[in-house]
Amino acid sequence: MNYKEIEYKYWASCSKEDFLSKIEYAVAKKLPEVRMPEVKYVVSCDDYYNRANEDGKDFVRFRKGGGQYELTLKRKEQENVVRKEINLDVSGNEDSAVVEFLTLSGYLKSFQVYKEAWIWYFDDCVLSYYTLSDGRSVIELEAISYSSVKEGVTSIGKWEKWLKLHDEQKESRSLYEIFTDEMSDSIDIKLVDTK
Numbered sequence: 001m002n003y004k005e006i007e008y009k010y011w012a013s014c015s016k017e018d019f020l021s022k023i024e025y026a027v028a029k030k031l032p033e034v035r036m037p038e039v040k041y042v043v044s045c046d047d048y049y050n051r052a053n054e055d056g057k058d059f060v061r062f063r064k065g066g067g068q069y070e071l072t073l074k075r076k077e078q079e080n081v082v083r084k085e086i087n088l089d090v091s092g093n094e095d096s097a098v099v100e101f102l103t104l105s106g107y108l109k110s111f112q113v114y115k116e117a118w119i120w121y122f123d124d125c126v127l128s129y130y131t132l133s134d135g136r137s138v139i140e141l142e143a144i145s146y147s148s149v150k151e152g153v154t155s156i157g158k159w160e161k162w163l164k165l166h167d168e169q170k171e172s173r174s175l176y177e178i179f180t181d182e183m184s185d186s187i188d189i190k191l192v193d194t195k
Helices: 016-030 095-104 149-162 175-193
Strands: 004-011 040-051 059-065 070-079 082-088 107-121 125-132 135-144
Touching: 004 149, 016 040, 016 125, 016 149, 040 175, 059 095, 059 107, 070 095, 070 125, 082 149, 107 175, 125 149, 135 149
Parallel strands: none
Antiparallel strands: 004 082, 004 135, 040 059, 040 107, 059 070, 070 082, 107 125, 125 135
């Protein structure tokens, strides 16, 4: 399915090591014929750009990490589990050229997010655990290799069950929405405090 992203996101209450143990246990019990994949470790800086004259739903992420540059445009389809997503590899360009392109397209830099990520690739799902620069950690399950939305949702639902993530707090917002909401709340608090 072209340009679809199907994922679940959780605020992690477990450590990365505990999450790895959950993966290893699930693989041993449910997929004994599958070899445990090597973890991919990536540190990235995500710059979020939005159009100043719009409602904040139109944004572009400029990711720099793992030796690559990538522009991402997302649109929700069914809450935040199913999205339309287009990722463009812009690694052959200079940072300043990408920023100028976004600026000329009417986008302004809104904020920046740093994260450290550990990623495991399975045939039907990508499992990731990442820690934000403020210390909060997130678990993501992203479906891959599916032929329908139902199949993709079933795949991540299966991993959710196998990893026993029912105790983790599910997050329906994207990172862009989370940080935008938090910045808005911070502005509201400052306005209240100045009275």
